[in-house]
Amino acid sequence: MAGGSLTTGAVAKERAELYKGRVTSYVIVACIVAATGGSLFGYDIGISGGVTSMDDFLEQFFPAVYRQKKHAHENNYCKYDNQGLAAFTSSLYIAGLVASLIASPITRKYGRRASIIGGGISFLIGSALNASAVNLAMLILGRVMLGIGIGFGNQAIPLYLSEMAPTHLRGGMNMMFQVATTFGIFTANMVNYGTQKIKPWGWRLSLGLAAIPALLMTIGGIFLPETPNSLIERGSNERGRKLLEKIRGTSEVDAEFQDMVEASELANSIKDPFRNILKRRYRPELVMAIVMPTSQILTGINSILFYAPVLFQSMGFGGDASLYSSALTGGVLACSTFISIATVDKLGRRVLLISGGIQMITCQIIVAIILGVKFGDNQELSKSYSILVVVVVCLFVVAFGWSWGPLGWTVPSEIFPLEIRSAGQSITVAVNLLFTFIIAQAFLALLCAFKFGIFLFFAGWISLMTIFVFLFLPETKGIPIEEMAFMWKKHWFWKLILPENTL
Numbered sequence: 001m002a003g004g005s006l007t008t009g010a011v012a013k014e015r016a017e018l019y020k021g022r023v024t025s026y027v028i029v030a031c032i033v034a035a036t037g038g039s040l041f042g043y044d045i046g047i048s049g050g051v052t053s054m055d056d057f058l059e060q061f062f063p064a065v066y067r068q069k070k071h072a073h074e075n076n077y078c079k080y081d082n083q084g085l086a087a088f089t090s091s092l093y094i095a096g097l098v099a100s101l102i103a104s105p106i107t108r109k110y111g112r113r114a115s116i117i118g119g120g121i122s123f124l125i126g127s128a129l130n131a132s133a134v135n136l137a138m139l140i141l142g143r144v145m146l147g148i149g150i151g152f153g154n155q156a157i158p159l160y161l162s163e164m165a166p167t168h169l170r171g172g173m174n175m176m177f178q179v180a181t182t183f184g185i186f187t188a189n190m191v192n193y194g195t196q197k198i199k200p201w202g203w204r205l206s207l208g209l210a211a212i213p214a215l216l217m218t219i220g221g222i223f224l225p226e227t228p229n230s231l232i233e234r235g236s237n238e239r240g241r242k243l244l245e246k247i248r249g250t251s252e253v254d255a256e257f258q259d260m261v262e263a264s265e266l267a268n269s270i271k272d273p274f275r276n277i278l279k280r281r282y283r284p285e286l287v288m289a290i291v292m293p294t295s296q297i298l299t300g301i302n303s304i305l306f307y308a309p310v311l312f313q314s315m316g317f318g319g320d321a322s323l324y325s326s327a328l329t330g331g332v333l334a335c336s337t338f339i340s341i342a343t344v345d346k347l348g349r350r351v352l353l354i355s356g357g358i359q360m361i362t363c364q365i366i367v368a369i370i371l372g373v374k375f376g377d378n379q380e381l382s383k384s385y386s387i388l389v390v391v392v393v394c395l396f397v398v399a400f401g402w403s404w405g406p407l408g409w410t411v412p413s414e415i416f417p418l419e420i421r422s423a424g425q426s427i428t429v430a431v432n433l434l435f436t437f438i439i440a441q442a443f444l445a446l447l448c449a450f451k452f453g454i455f456l457f458f459a460g461w462i463s464l465m466t467i468f469v470f471l472f473l474p475e476t477k478g479i480p481i482e483e484m485a486f487m488w489k490k491h492w493f494w495k496l497i498l499p500e501n502t503l
Contacts, residue, residue: 014483018255019167021248027164027173030247033220034160035176037116037153039213040123042184044146046330047206048089050192057203061088061136084136086441091140092147093437097430099151104426107156108273111230112163113221115156120218123149124211131208146210147433153217154429158413159421163227164247167480171344171410175337178406182334184213189327228257229481233264233418259482263418273423283497284488285416288473289424293432295465296408297439299360300458301400304329304393325390332394336401348477349407350469356403357466363396364459371452404465408432414476415484 051057058066065085099122107115126145133139157177165173191209195202228247231240240260244253270276277286340352367389374385409428416424447454474491476484488494 014486015255015259015480019480020252020255021166021250023166023169024247024249027166027247030224031161031164031173031176033224034116034157034164035180036213036220037119037157037217038177038180039184039187040119040146040153040210040217041150042181042186043188043210043213044092044150044184045181046185046188047192047210050189050196051203051206052085052089054192054196054203056200058085061133061139086444088136088139088143090437090440092143092150093433093440095144095147096151096154097147097433097437099148100155100426100429100433101151103152103155103429104273104422106152107159107425108233108422111226111234112156112160113224113226115152116160116221116224117218119149119152119156120214120216120221121149122146122152123214124218127208127210127214130210131204133204133207142207149214151429151433154409154432155422155426158409159425160224160227162410162413162481163229166248168478169345170414170481171349171477172341174410174413175341175344175406177409179334179337179341182330182337182401182405186327186330186334189330193324193327229260229263229418232257232260233267235268237261256480256482259480260418263482266417267419267421270419273420274426277420277423277427280497280499282417282420284491284494285420285424286427288415289412289427290431291465291468292408292412293428294435295461295468296404297432297435298458298461298465299400299404300364300439300455300461301397301405304397328390329394329397333397333401333405336398337406339398339402340406343402344407344410345477348475349411350473350475352403353407353469353473354466356399357462357469359399360396360404361459361462361466363392363399364455364462366392367396368452368455368459371455375452411473411476414481417485418482 055066055069058069062085103115103118106118122145126142126147126149129138129142129145133142158174161174161177162170188206191206195206198205225243225247228240228244231237231243241253241257244257244260245251248256276282277289344352370385370389370392374382412428413425443454446457450457472491472493474487474494476487479487489498
């Protein structure tokens with residue numbers, strides 16, 4: 001099997017019905033600890049928008065934006081349009097993109113824990129630099145270190161969760177990463193709501209408190225067990241088998257263990273996973289590694305979460321009201337993720353992605369109509385319309401929270417065969433961060449140029465990706481992670497793309 005097999009994955013036959021085991025407290029604790037790394041990503045998304053709307057922060061680092069904000073009544077949509085300010089937010093994502101690609105060989109060679117611990121340490125350094133920043137260079141360097149931490153964490157944690165979870169609950173347990181992300185966002189919004197009243201150093205507290213989830217991730221990573229898949233891939237078959245028996249709560253793990261051994265044999269025969277993933281037999285996985293994270297960002301969710309305080313201030317909300325409104329959207333996102341956890345392994349991934357897409361399209365169009373008709377230069381929304389905008393934005397966030405939010409990470413992390421798994425996840429993270437960077441850098445300028453049309457712009461993308469899911473994404477519910485290759489061969493489209501000798 002190791003010497004040049006032609007299989008898409010290394011598993012010779014389907015054994016899913018032979019898998020044994022139950023959900024053990026050991027695997028639940030391990031997954032919860034690992035998932036806390038998602039709170040780093042979420043905290044940064046939530047904290048950035050709040051900090052960049054604080055006058056003390058703007059006055060010290062971006063005085064031009066501060067002056068523009070104070071005299072921007074002539075154009076509500078353009079008061080925050082500044083590429084330096086956008087660079088503060090988005091520099092993190094370019095650093096994360098590069099780091100995620102570097103993390104791939106580390107995750108493969110040294111295990112998932114190594115990347116989790118490395119990411120936590122880097123994030124600790126970044127939060128310290130940001131909290132103590134005295135100039136823009138120090139601020140940007142801190143953001144770069146945060147980006148490296150996010151790149152490593154986002155590369156390793158979804159893989160860790162997918163490999164540790166039992167097949168029938170993999171979707172829900174993998175979503176712990178998204179739960180942690182959404183609670184990170186909510187926590188950041190609440191922190192911003194409190195610290196913006198602390199003059200003149202409240203923003204330092206907001207940025208410095210990122211050290212708390214970073215410390216949790218680092219310490220947690222030290223005490224986490226490695227995944228059995230990673231142990232077997234690195235030649236520790238006996239340790240991998242013992243751990244598998246422990247996390248499944250049974251000694252009857254022959255079928256799952258054999259799948260892992262066969263997968264690891266092919267994985268170890270492949271020296272360059274990044275080159276290998278470009279081959280035709282991995283075309284479905286490569287397409288999903290690119291389309292899923294791209295689509296997740298092009299929902300427009302990060303723009304709303306990054307710039308929610310800025311967005312609401314632009315619509316005429318006061319400073320306190322805008323931060324309160326963004327805290328509300330963060331809380332809604334955190335709670336809505338539990339809808340997905342409760343239903344993903346019952347209804348499946350496709351149902352949630354398609355229904356969420358339809359609701360998000362509807363909400364984006366409604367917001368665009370309200371702002372187009374009732375909000376323009378030198379105008380503020382009336383109280384009733386402002387409340388309506390917040391309600392519709394919350395409905396948008398709810399739909400994202402049960403669909404593309406968690407599933408944008410879950411689906412890619414569960415579809416890659418072991419021999420390309422670390423490379424595939426790195427591509428997923430890199431694409432996610434690339435488009436996060438593009439949207440973060442461009443959003444304020446797009447808001448200024450498109451005005452209310454920005455919401456129609458995102459609605460168009462959501463329409464395209466909902467159609468893509470309907471046509472091209474097969475259902476992954478209940479399929480063992482090492483047997484995903486059989487799924488593609490049964491799909492109406494992908495079986496036409498795959499070479500004949502893939503199974």
